[in-house]
Amino acid sequence: MRNWLKKREFVMLMMLVVISLGISLITPAFLTPSNLLSIVMNNIILAIMAMGMTLVVVTSGIDVSVGSQLGFAAIFVGLVALLPTANIFIVLAVGLVCGVLLGIFNGILIAGAEIPAIVVTVGTMNVFRGSLLLYTNGKWVTSLPAWYTSMYNSSVLGVPIPIIIFAVVVAVTYYLIQYTRLGRSVYALGGNPVAASRVGINTDKVLLFVFAYMGALTGIASILYGAQLATIDPNAGTSFELTVISAVVIGGASALGGSGSLLGTCIGVLILGVLQNGMILMRVEPYWQDVVMGLILIIAVSVDVLNNRKKEAQKKTIDVAKAIKGGVSA
Amino acid sequence: MIKVKRSHELILLIFFLALMTIMSILAPSFLTVNNLLSVTQQMSELGILALGVTVIIITSGIDLSVGSIAGLTTIVIATMYGMTHNLAVAVIAGLVAGILCGAFNGVLIAKIGVPPILATLGTMTFFRGIALVISKGNAISDFPESYYFIGQGYIFDTLPVQTVIFVILALITAFLLSKTPWGRRVYSVGNNPVAAVFSGVKLDKVLLYVYIFGGLMAAISGWIISSRVSTARADLGAVYLMQSIAATVLGGTNIAGGSGTIIGTVIGVSVFAVLGNGLNLMGVSPFAQNLLMGVALILVLLINNMSIIKNKIVLFIKLNFK
Amino acid sequence: GSKDAAADNNQAKTGKKTVAMVPKVIGSPYFDTAAEGAKKAAAELGLEFLYTGSTAADAAQQVNVIQDLINKKVDVLIVSANDAQSVAPALKKAKAAGIKVMTYDADSTPDSRDLFINQTTAEILGRHIMDNVAKEIGGSGEYAILTASLTASNQNTWIKWMKEQQAAQYPDITLVTIAPSEEDQQKAFAQTQNLVKAYPNLKGIAALSTVAEPGAAQAIEQLGLNGKIKLVGLATPDGMKQYLKSGAAQSATLWDVGKLGYLTIYMAKQLLDGNMPTDGMDVPTVGKITYKADTKEIIMGEPLDFSKDNVDNYNF
């Protein structure tokens, strides 16, 4: 079980710990329960979407339309929440359905027409945002009702609802990728797409599912988005996709597909969140923040790559030939 | 495969001509020499950026930092000019900055082996950060009149200077890619890096030059942008990032590497430029413009993949209704 | 020759002159409200009104749009400049093509346009907001600025004037930091929470954009700090209504944006008719205006503060 020490997640976790320690040495305000809670709360939307993006990246795909999807779903959630007959379940359903539909739209083009994911989603990024702005004419959705916005700050048994929602998302996603045929097919497809179709995996279906799931999680995120901010800008989520993708790749998912874990992604989200928060807490001059952030990202990924290289050198010694020579038990 | 590629460019060209026809019918002022020249002027910056991006994508890489490099270049030029009051020195410093940024990317990717998307995700923030630190976020506008030639001037009173630069750079890039050993190696690296190494290609050297080339193109693009808008600012060029990738891919460059042409990219950029210009002339809402650009991108690739889609449908029917 | 023919053609179709308005960015409530006022004026004055721009607040893209409108041969071109210097060459070209050129909301260089319709000056506004900060936090203590982005030039000018006003009038107040919100509500929200943590003695925040102030207000509300951290800034009354009432924000400053749009088109008509404005002239539905002939600048008036008491009177 020394194995997990060599895992990428562990390296990134160490990185997170080092960064956090560094920050808390400089500013005591960092390591307080309330600050840590606010880091978590402020990054839950990111984390939820990053869960979906992890699956997308595992299939060696990418979805740059998630920022537009978020804005799209959030506006519709908001508009529905303003209706007099609306309630929390209707809002949930609208967010989910809206997200899933957008995701399916991507999925059909990617799986059905075999257009590369980055191209499809660059296209739909514009299509979603354009049609949203055209529909709303740039108007914000404001004055969302309290029964909806209060959801963000309420707790059940002392646990804030967004955290509960996130926990559910993680649990469902974990169950999905660990204990279902569909979830393992996602990894299989990412590992070797040709082999995947040869073992009977309907690769189109799997891709469609992955993008729909991404959409569903974006839908859930959009519900929290509206509840968190109480007003929704039709430009909401613009260029958010880059943050989501960053979190996922920092968390260790390979852009080549086949690898990526929920834990890694969570760590990726936290690294981004801690840096963002720590930078202000450390009172770094605003102009320097991008420099610091960029440098830390570069160092983090480089260290990881160098570390991986060492692992590569160690790997070759594994050999089952001896075991096989045991012969055949007839 | 070559056949498929050719037909992609053909489809795109037909699409482009159809677009031109529609625009000329719907917008009377579209098909005037003046307007067409200003279309080429508008597409030059994106186009030059896309030249670098094309070469990078052919190696199966990606560069998310090109927009930041363009922005940083503008700041370096402005700051150097403020210090030396020598335009040539300033511009050279700007281009050198672009080359250094490209080299920085190249070292991360080729020498250390960081995946391009990760490396440039980091440098995108880093380069922008440097530009912000130098400029304190401010726009810098004290340039001499002569600086504006490159982005606002005309040759023979009609040809926009940046159009000419774009055409020359496109020709050079096309030449480099198709006629030089370097170009051949670029394709080979994108196609199968292991086999390239096994054939004596110095992978790290090729990649290093590729990212330097991308950095230089971004810098030239930034130089033109800042001359056209008479301003240097850290975030100039940022909007072109996604567009340059989209135009490159629309032009038929395979995102997985190994294939792609400059002519394809030029047509890809033209489609976006004509669409934007024509819709502006027609007074169509800019929101609809975004929508239509997305639709155009998807449409062209749908047409391109028609046979795949047809096969799938035919097989589906065969299996389920027979 | 052919140039005029095309313009005539344009006119012949509708018999109306075309006025094109280019905001910094499309899809912002602020500019869209101004456009509504403008549209109303255009309808009243018998002008063809065209409202277009880019979907990103980007100078280079704005220049492209201007270029296209010159090729389209509109009669009046009205721009809110993303960057003063950037649009100047394009605007000069428009002037050279015989188009009347105006700026509104954010000026270009004076020589590149015929008239600038200013809601108020950057100096007045910057000093005014600083005064608001001082009024709310009580003359001493720390405050932070939440800006749209570190590169937004109008924000940077306002900040410059705020600092001057503070240095001159409120020596006991200190500016702790300027945090960018990237025109993103969620970012504004998170930044505000971080600021509160980072600066425990923080007494006030000035949020300088219509996206930043609601985001900051929501963060303060969620932290339960209503009234403890004072929030002032620049925002539309609609976006801030709920927060002004709940006490999460104390004031939002702006001007009557609809009127700004109306005034702009009204002046466009004047230009087309060959009239120049005069100082103190009375514009219908807008009121008395200030005109500075030396800079060809119209100043609509003082900034307008929205508070919990008056916010219900406005709707934009």
Add this chain to the structure above:
Amino acid sequence: MASEYIVNLKHISKTFGGIKALNDVSLDIKRGEVHALVGENGAGKSTLIKVLAGVHFPDDGAEIYIDGERTVIKNPMDAIRKGISVIYQDISLFPNLTIAENICIGNDTVWKKHLNWAEINALAEQALAKVGAKIDPAMLLKDLNLASQQIVAIARAISFNSSLIIMDEPTSSLSAGEVETLYKIIETLRNENIAVLFISHKFDEIYRVASRVTVLRDGRYISSHDLAAVERQELIRLMVGRNVEYLTMKAERISEQQILKVNRLCKEGNFYNISFELRKGEIVGITGLVGSGRSEIAKAIFGLNIPDSGEIILEGQPIVIKSAADAVKHGISYIPENRQLEGLLAKNSVCQNMTLAVLDEICKYGCIDTKKETAIAREYTEKLDVRPRDIDKPVGQLSGGNQQKVVLGKWLATNPKILIADEPTSGVDIGAKIEIHKTLRQLANKGIGVVVISSELPEILAVSDRILIMHRGNIVSAMNKEGATQEAILAKALGA
């Protein structure tokens, strides 16, 4: 009532973009028999089994009978359910999944909507035990070497309890030891009345395991025979349409001049204390079990694997080789063992592949001289008889043997002093194989020093002048061609 035949294929045709890969082919496999499928490279063997496996859908008119019943194989899943499982030519497994998953994926009995890991691991362990492999099924596949992955593929095919297992060149990445294991496994299968369709280019193998054989040529069915009733030469004639046999080709003259000397080369974990020399005009064969370190040595000489100590002496001069580019400059060339991964730019044309290593030489004023380039490509497609003679065709569309010729051409174009060929005929049909042997000999006769690495003993015996045998990273024996026998070599290779 069970039919005598487990599978009958009739009128199978398959067209790829206008090219008929299969043209009205039939194949009948009896229950429990080991049936060999032979044919030249590109004859359509792999395509035929992909049709049977549901990967390709055949053209109209195809008839497929399983157990005597007419059926349609809709997709790979369907084939598995109908009792057909396949071990593909390119190991079709998932490096990022565990061994257990690789074995069980798609297996209805455990691969259910909801997965039970205990069940999966148990089944995997059972399947592994059947092939005699003791290994933790929770390990990731990518942590295994190629040969071990092949074993996993075999375990997987067995675990389905299929009535027909198709093996497409299963021994191409195995060497003597593992091949024996495979034979035993096939024997067990036969005892359990499971049919095996066995594709191979190695005749020893075919005669050893199979009882019947079907021959394909140019996408057409030629004939089927009981192997007992058909001579080896006859079979080759049916395949190729003419007579061919392994020729033992003697060196014309081996000069005294040493071209390469390797002196006490060491690399921890790869090879130890390797010394040998190569003379002009000589072919040195290196053989041994898979993993004995042959390729690692080759890569060390070619600059892709930097040794810890020792020296490489080229024409009397010690040289330092830090990269493949250095090696090429010194006139060393290396034909890698994995042609798909290391040898070819699949999407690029034959011409571009052939000139990749000589780009700088075909340059005029810094640009590529197209005339020179096509001349080189033409020359070597002619010389090596690459079919078709189309230098603009993407290499990926050529059959395996022709692809190998392109790689060979790429290196011949560099005018090498030393040519190292690692498994140069893997997956190459007998006709082409002999062509390649001939070419290697011709090169040696021209004064090039040639090193051939091969696991196929008849080949090593046929081509080499001297044979080095490796065991666990050491050269354990050197034999002259005279007096070397398969048995003697195998004994040394196994460490006896």
